[in-house]
Amino acid sequence: MFKYWGFGLHIDSEIEFPELLPCDFAEADVTIKRGVAPAILIGADIIKRAFSFVGYDEYLLTIKNVCRYYVHKGSEIIFEPWNDIDERSIRLFLLGTAMAALLYQRNLIPLHASAIIKDGKLVVFAGTSGAGKSTLSAYTTSKGYDLFTDDICVLQNNIPGKPGLFGTASYPMLKLWENTINELNNDQFNKDFNVRPKLPKFGQFFFNTFITKPIPLGKIFILRSTGSIEKIEVNRLENISIFRQLILQSYRRQFINSPKLKVVQFSILSQIANEIPVYEVKRPLNGTSVEQLYKQIENII
Amino acid sequence: MQTKQFPNKILWLASYPKSGNTWFRTFLTALQTEGDINLNNLITDGIFASRLIFDDYSDIDSQHLYDYEAKTMIADVFRYYAQECDRLSVFKIHDTFTKGVDGNYIVPEDCTHCSIYFIRNPLDIAGSLANHNNSTIQMAVNTINNKKSCLASQPGNLNITPQFRQDICDWSTHVNSWSIETKFPVIVVRYEDMVSDTFATFTKLLKFVGWDYAESQIKRAIEATSFDKLKQIEATKGFKEKPVKAQHFFRSGISGRWKEELTTEQICSIIDMHGEVMKRYNYLQI
Numbered sequence: 001m002f003k004y005w006g007f008g009l010h011i012d013s014e015i016e017f018p019e020l021l022p023c024d025f026a027e028a029d030v031t032i033k034r035g036v037a038p039a040i041l042i043g044a045d046i047i048k049r050a051f052s053f054v055g056y057d058e059y060l061l062t063i064k065n066v067c068r069y070y071v072h073k074g075s076e077i078i079f080e081p082w083n084d085i086d087e088r089s090i091r092l093f094l095l096g097t098a099m100a101a102l103l104y105q106r107n108l109i110p111l112h113a114s115a116i117i118k119d120g121k122l123v124v125f126a127g128t129s130g131a132g133k134s135t136l137s138a139y140t141t142s143k144g145y146d147l148f149t150d151d152i153c154v155l156q157n158n159i160p161g162k163p164g165l166f167g168t169a170s171y172p173m174l175k176l177w178e179n180t181i182n183e184l185n186n187d188q189f190n191k192d193f194n195v196r197p198k199l200p201k202f203g204q205f206f207f208n209t210f211i212t213k214p215i216p217l218g219k220i221f222i223l224r225s226t227g228s229i230e231k232i233e234v235n236r237l238e239n240i241s242i243f244r245q246l247i248l249q250s251y252r253r254q255f256i257n258s259p260k261l262k263v264v265q266f267s268i269l270s271q272i273a274n275e276i277p278v279y280e281v282k283r284p285l286n287g288t289s290v291e292q293l294y295k296q297i298e299n300i301i
Numbered sequence: 302m303q304t305k306q307f308p309n310k311i312l313w314l315a316s317y318p319k320s321g322n323t324w325f326r327t328f329l330t331a332l333q334t335e336g337d338i339n340l341n342n343l344i345t346d347g348i349f350a351s352r353l354i355f356d357d358y359s360d361i362d363s364q365h366l367y368d369y370e371a372k373t374m375i376a377d378v379f380r381y382y383a384q385e386c387d388r389l390s391v392f393k394i395h396d397t398f399t400k401g402v403d404g405n406y407i408v409p410e411d412c413t414h415c416s417i418y419f420i421r422n423p424l425d426i427a428g429s430l431a432n433h434n435n436s437t438i439q440m441a442v443n444t445i446n447n448k449k450s451c452l453a454s455q456p457g458n459l460n461i462t463p464q465f466r467q468d469i470c471d472w473s474t475h476v477n478s479w480s481i482e483t484k485f486p487v488i489v490v491r492y493e494d495m496v497s498d499t500f501a502t503f504t505k506l507l508k509f510v511g512w513d514y515a516e517s518q519i520k521r522a523i524e525a526t527s528f529d530k531l532k533q534i535e536a537t538k539g540f541k542e543k544p545v546k547a548q549h550f551f552r553s554g555i556s557g558r559w560k561e562e563l564t565t566e567q568i569c570s571i572i573d574m575h576g577e578v579m580k581r582y583n584y585l586q587i
Contacts, residue, residue, distance in 0.1 A: 050381035051374070052360050061360055064373060097360050129356060129364050130461055177461055198367060200457045225463070227541035228341045252360055285463070 037070035059101035074105035121218030166214035310414035320421035336525035421492035424559035528554035
């Protein structure tokens with residue numbers, strides 16, 4: 001078995017994960033193994049979605065011609081690959097949707113966000129896919145900031161002995177599209193590791209600076225691109241808006257269906273709304289550079 | 302739209318670009334809002350090619366799928382969307398009615414209520430499309446004539462736009478795909494008829510769908526969505542569907558501008574390629 005740290009958890013895996021942090025431990029929180037996944041799930045709590053079944057402590061996702069993932073009790077992921085599918089494709093969706101399902105089963109809230117560190121606190125960039133989270137995070141490294149996490153930041157407000165709101169990183173790899181790497185023009189980023197064989201998106205590893213301990217939340221920026229504006233707009237959100245907007249930024253928010261999970265989410269988001277400055281950053285769909293975006297928020301970061 | 306009618310079904314508003322699709326969506330919105338139009342909040346359900354809808358309903362980050370993979374999954378996404386919706390869902394679509402690599406149609410036929418197919422003289426589409434893309438008329442003519450034309454195309458497998466790549470093919474292929482290949486009810490409506498007799502045409506379309514609105518409601522919605530009104534609203538409040546490069550989304554709405562805009566060569570190339578289908582819809586009286 002390979003042993004890793006990822007998403008704040010100790011992970012035993014049958015297959016190698018170059019994306020995760022190798023780590024020694026006695027007892028695993030999560031086991032990842034190849035096996036036969038069920039074709040369907042049945043139960044009073046099971047909701048059938050387009051390609052998945054979602055229950056309180058079971059989840060099944062089928063990505064045709066790629067892989068089937070069965071996640072249960074927050075402690076095991078069984079993957080059943082299609083013939084001849086490559087391991088990078090298997091890992092990419094496992095570290096996204098399947099892992100999100102597992103985190104929810106453990107009553108943790110994964111925010112769809114990248115984050116950097118400033119003065120010992122997290123500056124979080126949340127947003128849907130394509131909002132510019134990874135690009136902005138990557139750009140800030142040229143301004144002296146350290147990357148903390150990409151795409152998923154696990155939120156917690158109940159760490160024993162640590163009052164307050166914390167974020168935990170996913171794993172030490174940032175994913176950047178080829179055009180972004182070209183735009184950033186920074187030797188730090190390369191095109192060596194395709195996240196899928198034919199996808200021009202490349203993993204950027206930051207093992208050397210990676211931090212596994214939870215870090216207090218400092219500020220949150222919700223990134224949004226829209227065709228209805230001509231220039232970048234930055235607005236600080238009020239309490240109710242914060243709650244409403246952040247619900248939408250929970251990674252695979254449709255999985256939040258158990259009463260207990262709803263209470264956890266409510267508790268965390270309410271605390272954020274009361275304690276953390278949250279800004280909405282809207283930019284036009286095209287025509288703005290990451291440099292322009294950064295300039296609009298650098299004084300607030 | 303009229304609540305609770307045709308639950309779990311989809312109405313497709315299908316068209317080649319710049320053929321009156323958006324105008325009709327503003328009209329449907331005005332029907333519901335008693336004439337109060339916010340262009341940035343049209344009440345239809347969105348566009349078939351939206352990654353946001355796909356991601357929300359599939360649990361999968363579509364940016365990480367190859368386009369051909371997504372096209373074999375998209376029908377199931379919309380089946381699920383319809384299943385979750387207790388009224389008729391209304392989607393705009395520019396894709397050609399075609400099959401994915403698995404041999405199945407990308408549009409789910411089983412949960413389709415019907416489709417309205419908006420058709421417009423391709424000679425007039427050219428000028429409108431050029432304005433939309435801020436391109437030359439010749440480039441627009443090339444699009445209309447190219448069997449492999451697509452929208453939101455990206456080099457390689459780059460997946461960074463908010464919409465999937467949409468294969469629109471050439472104009473005739475598009476028209477034939479939606480008017481001949483489909484097994485569900487389709488009404489083909491000419492943009493020119495929408496302009497010349499808006500009330501009669503829109504009333505016919507509503508009846509085809511099965512919606513029952515009073516004459517006064519229809520007239521009020523038509524009044525609220527006249528081209529002059531829409532241009533005015535776009536000028537003051539903007540329109541998120543306007544491409545960045547375009548001066549404005551709503552241009553003139555007038556039919557027949559091709560006579561001033563296209564060269565004889567351009568006219569001939571469109572007629573050579575699409576004469577048969579143009580004739581079928583009375584765009585050629587020869």
